Amino acid sequence: MAQAAQVTGRQQREREYYDVYGPERALRDTISLEPVDSLDRRPWNPDWRIVDLVKDRYTPGARLLDFGCGWGNNAVVFAKLGYTVDGFDISPRNIEATLGRAANYGVADRLNAQVAPAEALPYADQTFDVVVGVDILHHVDIPKAIAEVRRVLRVGGTAIFREPLQQPVFDLARNSAFGRWAVPIKASFERHCTADERKLCAGDLNTLRRAFPSLQVESFRILSRLDVILPGHTARLEKLDRALTVIPGYRWWRGTGILVMTRAA
Numbered sequence: 598m599a600q601a602a603q604v605t606g607r608q609q610r611e612r613e614y615y616d617v618y619g620p621e622r623a624l625r626d627t628i629s630l631e632p633v634d635s636l637d638r639r640p641w642n643p644d645w646r647i648v649d650l651v652k653d654r655y656t657p658g659a660r661l662l663d664f665g666c667g668w669g670n671n672a673v674v675f676a677k678l679g680y681t682v683d684g685f686d687i688s689p690r691n692i693e694a695t696l697g698r699a700a701n702y703g704v705a706d707r708l709n710a711q712v713a714p715a716e717a718l719p720y721a722d723q724t725f726d727v728v729v730g731v732d733i734l735h736h737v738d739i740p741k742a743i744a745e746v747r748r749v750l751r752v753g754g755t756a757i758f759r760e761p762l763q764q765p766v767f768d769l770a771r772n773s774a775f776g777r778w779a780v781p782i783k784a785s786f787e788r789h790c791t792a793d794e795r796k797l798c799a800g801d802l803n804t805l806r807r808a809f810p811s812l813q814v815e816s817f818r819i820l821s822r823l824d825v826i827l828p829g830h831t832a833r834l835e836k837l838d839r840a841l842t843v844i845p846g847y848r849w850w851r852g853t854g855i856l857v858m859t860r861a862a
């Protein structure tokens with residue numbers, strides 16, 4: 598088990614941001630239980646796809662770690678599906694929110710959560726059958742966090758993350774002097790953006806691949822980026838993306854990836 602480490606400057610900044618942001622979202626958001634209540638599959642949508650990837654591999658009762666559980670949205674969904682869920686987060690107020698929601702949604706008996714940093718987890722080696730993380734790796738020290746994912750995952754277990762990925766053309770424009778002038782890049786509650794978060798780049802994917810040579814990336818948010826100017830058409834655009842990913846090179850334009858990694862040994 599990793600030693601409890603002192604909180605770093607980056608972890609402290611994330612904690613301060615999410616201690617305010619998370620509880621506010623927990624009050625505002627109703628957790629969608631559609632993936633629990635319906636037999637539908639929606640492989641074109643990354644939120645549904647993550648649930649299907651877990652359901653296809655693991656039966657209820659399996660031990661699942663929600664890696665950076667935030668205010669509990671995904672932890673509650675997986676507990677509702679019957680998994681035995683642990684969650685952790687750097688923000689104590691997020692953990693309070695997660696535990697409160699576990700009680701409100703009737704899953705307190707199979708959802709535990711605690712404050713911990715992704716880079717030094719308080720779990721024994723090979724504790725979990727499956728690790729799931731949504732929008733988290735791009736907030737943490739990736740080499741340390743992925744070593745922890747591998748350590749707490751059982752041999753043969755799978756880690757599944759959904760993360761924003763850098764797209765060379767769009768992000769070059771976004772990070773140019775003009776892009777930064779037009780839409781300043783700084784921590785903001787309105788835009789839900791912390792000071793240190795960074796989309797995953799090719800180097801980060803290589804870091805993940807070194808820990809998990811089996812890494813596979815499913816690509817999302819290509820044409821469906823256009824839903825900002827075509828509201829109401831998200832599902833149609835997502836289906837088109839899913840169909841068009843058979844075209845060589847199409848995936849290169851992705852803005853979101855689902856990363857699937859299995860621990861071989």
Ligand SMILES: C[S@@+](CC[C@H](N)C(=O)[O-])C[C@H]1O[C@@H](n2cnc3c(N)ncnc32)[C@H](O)[C@@H]1O
Pocket residue numbers: 608611612615619664665666667668669670671685686687688691713714715716730731732733736737738
């Ligand atoms: C974008 S939120 C995602 C939360 C949740 N996975 C979800 O999908 O709602 C990022 C989360 O990462 C947590 N976080 C940031 N840095 C962390 C770290 N080093 N260790 C653990 N959690 C961290 C934040 O507190 C926040 O809850």
